[in-house]
Amino acid sequence: MIADFTAVGGAVLRRNLTHAFKNPALLVPSLIFPLIFLIAFAGGLSNIGNVPGFDFRSGYTAFQFVFVFLQSAAFGGVFTGFAIAADFESGFARRLMLSAPRRPGIIAGYVVAAMVRWALTAAVVTVAALIAGMQVDGDGVQLVGLVTLGLLLNATAVLWGTGIAMRFQTLQAGPIMQIPVFLILFLAPVYVPLELLSGWIHSLASVNPATALVEAGRGFISGEPTVVGVAYLAGFGLVALMLVWALTGLRKAERRA
Amino acid sequence: MTSTLGQVGLIARRSVRRTLRQPALIVPSIVFPLFLLAVNASGLAAATKIPGFPADSYLDFGITVTFMQGALFASITAGTEIATDIGSGFLNRLQLTPLRRVAILVGQMSGATMVALLGAVTYLAVGVLSGVDVKSGFGGAVVLVLYALFTAVAFAGIGATLGARTGSAEAVQSVFPLMFTVFFLSSMNMPRNLIGVDWFRTVATWNPVSYLIEGMRSLVITGWDTTALLRGLGVGCVVLVLSFWAASRALATRMART
Numbered sequence: 001m002i003a004d005f006t007a008v009g010g011a012v013l014r015r016n017l018t019h020a021f022k023n024p025a026l027l028v029p030s031l032i033f034p035l036i037f038l039i040a041f042a043g044g045l046s047n048i049g050n051v052p053g054f055d056f057r058s059g060y061t062a063f064q065f066v067f068v069f070l071q072s073a074a075f076g077g078v079f080t081g082f083a084i085a086a087d088f089e090s091g092f093a094r095r096l097m098l099s100a101p102r103r104p105g106i107i108a109g110y111v112v113a114a115m116v117r118w119a120l121t122a123a124v125v126t127v128a129a130l131i132a133g134m135q136v137d138g139d140g141v142q143l144v145g146l147v148t149l150g151l152l153l154n155a156t157a158v159l160w161g162t163g164i165a166m167r168f169q170t171l172q173a174g175p176i177m178q179i180p181v182f183l184i185l186f187l188a189p190v191y192v193p194l195e196l197l198s199g200w201i202h203s204l205a206s207v208n209p210a211t212a213l214v215e216a217g218r219g220f221i222s223g224e225p226t227v228v229g230v231a232y233l234a235g236f237g238l239v240a241l242m243l244v245w246a247l248t249g250l251r252k253a254e255r256r257a
Numbered sequence: 258m259t260s261t262l263g264q265v266g267l268i269a270r271r272s273v274r275r276t277l278r279q280p281a282l283i284v285p286s287i288v289f290p291l292f293l294l295a296v297n298a299s300g301l302a303a304a305t306k307i308p309g310f311p312a313d314s315y316l317d318f319g320i321t322v323t324f325m326q327g328a329l330f331a332s333i334t335a336g337t338e339i340a341t342d343i344g345s346g347f348l349n350r351l352q353l354t355p356l357r358r359v360a361i362l363v364g365q366m367s368g369a370t371m372v373a374l375l376g377a378v379t380y381l382a383v384g385v386l387s388g389v390d391v392k393s394g395f396g397g398a399v400v401l402v403l404y405a406l407f408t409a410v411a412f413a414g415i416g417a418t419l420g421a422r423t424g425s426a427e428a429v430q431s432v433f434p435l436m437f438t439v440f441f442l443s444s445m446n447m448p449r450n451l452i453g454v455d456w457f458r459t460v461a462t463w464n465p466v467s468y469l470i471e472g473m474r475s476l477v478i479t480g481w482d483t484t485a486l487l488r489g490l491g492v493g494c495v496v497l498v499l500s501f502w503a504a505s506r507a508l509a510t511r512m513a514r515t
Contacts, residue, residue: 025427025431028431028434029431029434032434032435032438033434033437036434036437036438036441037441039438039441039442040441040442040446040455043452043454043456043457044441044442044445044447044452044454044457044461045301045304045446045447045452046452046453046454046457047447047451047452048301048303048304048307049453050307050453051306051307053303054303054307090323111428127469153435175281175285183292186292186293186296187296189300189301190296191297191299191300191301191303191304192300192303192409195298196303197300197302198299198302199299199302200299201295201296201299201300202299
């Protein structure tokens with residue numbers, strides 16, 4: 001049973017990674033977009049670090065790096081969701097469903113593939129930020145904590161995308177995968193800490209689960225951990241919720257296959 | 258035979274109808290920039306406290322970015338429509354008619370131009386309702402919409418060039434990140450003199466997009482700033498001439514090939 005699960009997951013993982021890494025049209029945007037945001041936010045808006053009340057210890061590049069790092073994790077998951085929808089459009093997913101002895105293994109394969117794909121993006125973004133002079137004050141354990149937050153966000157996004165792809169089975173559902181992720185991320189404190197936000201965006205950011213993830217990530221990189229418990233609770237909670245969403249999507253897809 | 262203007266009208270009518278029948282093209286190009294404006298205006302409100310920041314409200318400062326994003330969408334829409342017509346064989350069939358190339362080119366961009374106009378009016382209306390104070394008054398607001406339309410047409414020429422050269426809608430879409438990069442590497446989020454990173458400020462100074470944005474922005478935050486307006490218009494004219502020249506050449510090559 002477990003062997004079947006891992007065999008299915010392994011096959012999906014290999015295929016997805018081969019397809020992604022051999023196709024520049026798929027690979028390049030997932031690398032370029034986070035770099036654009038890093039340059040635009042950390043470079044173009046660096047003077048925001050001089051705003052009265054902004055006292056992030058590691059500087060504005062590190063402050064923005066965490067957001068871009070976590071954003072790339074989420075969008076890495078969404079891009080894998082696109083690949084699942086494309087597999088349905090080409091008819092591959094239907095054949096996969098017929099041949100797989102343990103179908104949840106399909107989901108596991110896509111989740112791990114998304115993580116591997118994101119690992120490359122994360123490495124590129126990190127190197128770019130270090131070249132730009134990012135100051136890292138967190139220790140090794142804290143940086144592992146930051147990467148773990150990224151993995152949780154990546155898994156959340158790919159499971160969300162999987163649920164959508166399994167239900168709609170078309171790439172035209174792409175905006176439904178992408179827009180909620182975009183909204184949730186950008187309604188967190190992107191440019192300044194939560195305390196410096198005011199009005200409606202402060203109210204929304206205060207109840208947005210992504211805020212805890214972003215703030216905890218910033219705490220890790222500056223060596224001053226904050227809201228860690230809330231962030232992990234939110235992260236694992238989102239993964240659990242999206243796992244149910246993806247599995248019920250799989251059941252619906254099985255009925256249509 | 259119909260005059261060139263009549264020919265443009267024929268193609269334009271088809272282009273506008275086709276575009277207006279696709280809400281998936283129109284809605285994101287209006288909603289997405291407004292969402293980003295809302296987030297930036299609130300999230301970057303603290304930026305107005307930086308000494309020397311030229312506006313009291315980031316909403317006033319940032320509203321012109323929506324017009325540039327509208328131009329970006331116009332570019333992608335124009336390119337995608339031309340590429341789709343090449344892919345579906347419509348351009349081949351047009352070649353059997355006595356239509357002039359310029360009529361095809363200008364007519365094909367009408368759909369994208371219509372979306373840009375719709376977007377510009379919506380951005381301005383939403384902005385004013387949200388509290389944007391256009392320092393140049395009602396006349397300035399009208400000029401702002403015309404300026405935005407002019408910029409969108411100039412950028413639509415870039416999209417049309419790509420669409421005609423590649424004949425692939427996917428290829429046009431894949432250029433989106435590159436154009437997005439050019440936009441971000443400008444003074445769209447911060448005045449050039451307040452950009453703290455030297456290389457970024459240098460790139461923004463050489464980036465023509467900065468002058469287009471600054472021209473538009475001057476109408477909102479300064480009033481009638483002739484220098485900023487003329488610089489922006491000058492850059493816009495260069496982009497317009499070059500992009501239409503390139504699009505015309507690409508279309509000629511494509512038609513000769515078919």
